[in-house]
Amino acid sequence: MSVVPAEPVESPEPAWRQRAVERSTRAAKLRAEQRVQRFLDAAQELIADKGTTDFTVQEVVERSRQSLRSFYQHFDGKHELLLALFEDALSRSATEMRERLSTVTGPLDRLKVAVDLLYDSSTPREGQQSPLFTDFAIQLLVSHPDQVATAHLPLLALFTELVEDAVKAGQAVTPRPRRTASLIMQTAMFTAQAPAAPVGAQPSRIGAEDVWEFCLGGITGAGQATGGESGTQKAAAPKKAATKRTTTKKSAAPKGATRTKA
Amino acid sequence: MSVVPAEPVESPEPAWRQRAVERSTRAAKLRAEQRVQRFLDAAQELIADKGTTDFTVQEVVERSRQSLRSFYQHFDGKHELLLALFEDALSRSATEMRERLSTVTGPLDRLKVAVDLLYDSSTPREGQQSPLFTDFAIQLLVSHPDQVATAHLPLLALFTELVEDAVKAGQAVTPRPRRTASLIMQTAMFTAQAPAAPVGAQPSRIGAEDVWEFCLGGITGAGQATGGESGTQKAAAPKKAATKRTTTKKSAAPKGATRTKA
DNA sequence: GTATGACGAGAATGATATTCTCGCTTCGAT
DNA sequence: ATCGAAGCGAGAATATCATTCTCGTCATAC
Numbered sequence: 001m002s003v004v005p006a007e008p009v010e011s012p013e014p015a016w017r018q019r020a021v022e023r024s025t026r027a028a029k030l031r032a033e034q035r036v037q038r039f040l041d042a043a044q045e046l047i048a049d050k051g052t053t054d055f056t057v058q059e060v061v062e063r064s065r066q067s068l069r070s071f072y073q074h075f076d077g078k079h080e081l082l083l084a085l086f087e088d089a090l091s092r093s094a095t096e097m098r099e100r101l102s103t104v105t106g107p108l109d110r111l112k113v114a115v116d117l118l119y120d121s122s123t124p125r126e127g128q129q130s131p132l133f134t135d136f137a138i139q140l141l142v143s144h145p146d147q148v149a150t151a152h153l154p155l156l157a158l159f160t161e162l163v164e165d166a167v168k169a170g171q172a173v174t175p176r177p178r179r180t181a182s183l184i185m186q187t188a189m190f191t192a193q194a195p196a197a198p199v200g201a202q203p204s205r206i207g208a209e210d211v212w213e214f215c216l217g218g219i220t221g222a223g224q225a226t227g228g229e230s231g232t233q234k235a236a237a238p239k240k241a242a243t244k245r246t247t248t249k250k251s252a253a254p255k256g257a258t259r260t261k262a
Numbered sequence: 263m264s265v266v267p268a269e270p271v272e273s274p275e276p277a278w279r280q281r282a283v284e285r286s287t288r289a290a291k292l293r294a295e296q297r298v299q300r301f302l303d304a305a306q307e308l309i310a311d312k313g314t315t316d317f318t319v320q321e322v323v324e325r326s327r328q329s330l331r332s333f334y335q336h337f338d339g340k341h342e343l344l345l346a347l348f349e350d351a352l353s354r355s356a357t358e359m360r361e362r363l364s365t366v367t368g369p370l371d372r373l374k375v376a377v378d379l380l381y382d383s384s385t386p387r388e389g390q391q392s393p394l395f396t397d398f399a400i401q402l403l404v405s406h407p408d409q410v411a412t413a414h415l416p417l418l419a420l421f422t423e424l425v426e427d428a429v430k431a432g433q434a435v436t437p438r439p440r441r442t443a444s445l446i447m448q449t450a451m452f453t454a455q456a457p458a459a460p461v462g463a464q465p466s467r468i469g470a471e472d473v474w475e476f477c478l479g480g481i482t483g484a485g486q487a488t489g490g491e492s493g494t495q496k497a498a499a500p501k502k503a504a505t506k507r508t509t510t511k512k513s514a515a516p517k518g519a520t521r522t523k524a
Numbered sequence: 525g526t527a528t529g530a531c532g533a534g535a536a537t538g539a540t541a542t543t544c545t546c547g548c549t550t551c552g553a554t
Numbered sequence: 555a556t557c558g559a560a561g562c563g564a565g566a567a568t569a570t571c572a573t574t575c576t577c578g579t580c581a582t583a584c
Contacts, residue, residue: 066532331543
């Protein structure tokens with residue numbers, strides 16, 4: 001990165017030289033990546049152990065049996081480490097979500113499941129798991145909003161697809177699927193994150209169900225399937241555009257099913 | 263607080279003694295409150311000046327012309343100071359919002375305006391304003407979720423009223439107004455807070471309008487008034503339950519208007 | 525075989541929050 | 555007016571981290 005020659009792009013820099021350097025470089029790069037990975041793993045362990053992202057750079061260094069020196073040679077700072085972990089987790093999560101969704105068929109059902117999964121992932125666990133979506137994500141949101149947005153891309157892509165599919169199936173309406181997807185994600189993630197009611201209020205915690213209903217029908221109540229198992233179906237029923245599920249599915253579903261893996 | 267006698271509630275502790283002590287106490291308490299206020303004011307000024315909550319306790323102390331000693335005698339720590347400021351700001355905001363809403367009539371319009379205002383308050387401003395809703399609020403969400411929830415109460419109460427009114431007017435549907443209100447608030451606040459799209463994507467920033475549409479109709483599209491000025495009206499039209507605005511208003515509106523100030 | 529760059533160990537720095545020590549005032553009761 | 559306790563100011567002392575820097579060592583490329 002900092003090895004860029006001072007001169008601008010003058011001579012195309014003969015390919016052979018490139019390759020020679022590259023060969024020399026490759027090994028080093030590989031070692032570097034291994035080290036980075038060790039830091040990453042160590043951090044991950046610490047997070048799992050302490051259940052929080054409040055670990056110290058020192059701890060990471062010790063656990064990875066490396067040195068502070070090395071750490072700062074590979075990372076711009078703690079925030080970069082966290083960012084790396086964050087991106088990785090979200091990307092991984094998107095992939096896993098796609099897998100689980102492969103067994104679900106209806107566009108709206110798929111979206112609902114996705115919301116459930118996301119909500120679940122974002123719920124703080126005392127025990128273990130990754131608070132990657134939770135506290136830590138929020139900290140980053142303050143300090144490095146852009147990069148957080150980048151990290152969200154994989155999931156956002158997934159949700160956007162889901163929304164688009166639902167729209168194509170005539171089971172949802174929105175002029176800008178991407179924005180809507182973003183709103184759904186945010187609602188699920190932050191709600192899961194949010195604290196229960198403070199005092200002795202009954203409406204305590206807002207669950208994934210509540211989130212789903214809200215996302216589905218907003219406040220005009222299109223999606224008021226308070227019930228249980230396959231609520232999605234019923235939910236959409238009262239709505240005009242969403243009723244002909246069977247019909248629309250015929251025309252739009254194929255595309256939807258395909259895009260899921262794309 | 264730490265002056266509680268060791269013995270349990272044995273003798274009802276003669277009232278006169280109580281009063282005597284109380285009288286002695288009152289003055290001190292008053293002085294204490296003044297000092298606290300000075301800290302609060304100083305902090306507020308710093309926030310306004312620097313446009314961030316990254317001020318130092320030292321700075322607060324200096325600005326308030328008091329001492330660290332004193333600061334920690336009155337506050338459990340910096341976070342308590344922030345919390346105090348936060349609660350105050352939110353409470354104040356709820357009040358102000360109520361005022362502005364006093365000129366708006368339709369239940370849904372009122373809710374929309376509230377969402378707009380909240381979104382606006384929560385939008386990060388480089389210049390000045392209160393980062394109290396933004397970065398700082400998020401930090402607290404991580405470290406003191408319960409207290410944040412408490413701080414949200416005033417606004418939550420307001421939004422709950424608005425939602426309930428809308429429901430009573432037949433312009434909204436929800437089994438648990440409080441939860442719905444909470445969801446609306448979160449959506450508005452966090453979305454305003456969220457970063458713009460990372461790459462060169464067009465759908466860039468999600469605006470208050472988008473938030474409102476989403477809250478209104480969810481993804482089933484009950485509220486698709488992409489338009490402008492008094493969009494709310496049109497938005498509700500396509501929905502079955504929401505259409506008879508004129509009709510329902512007759513029966514439910516009076517109650518709604520009343521509660522606004524309650 | 526030697527120069528170079530990466531590394532480990534750990535000290536040094538710098539920024540902050542929080543605590544502690546020492547006297548000096550002030551307030552309130554007698 | 556006087557005394558004792560509590561409150562307070564000034565600022566040193568701690569504690570915690572992140573981040574940087576110094577000094578050798580060692581592996582590797584040439």
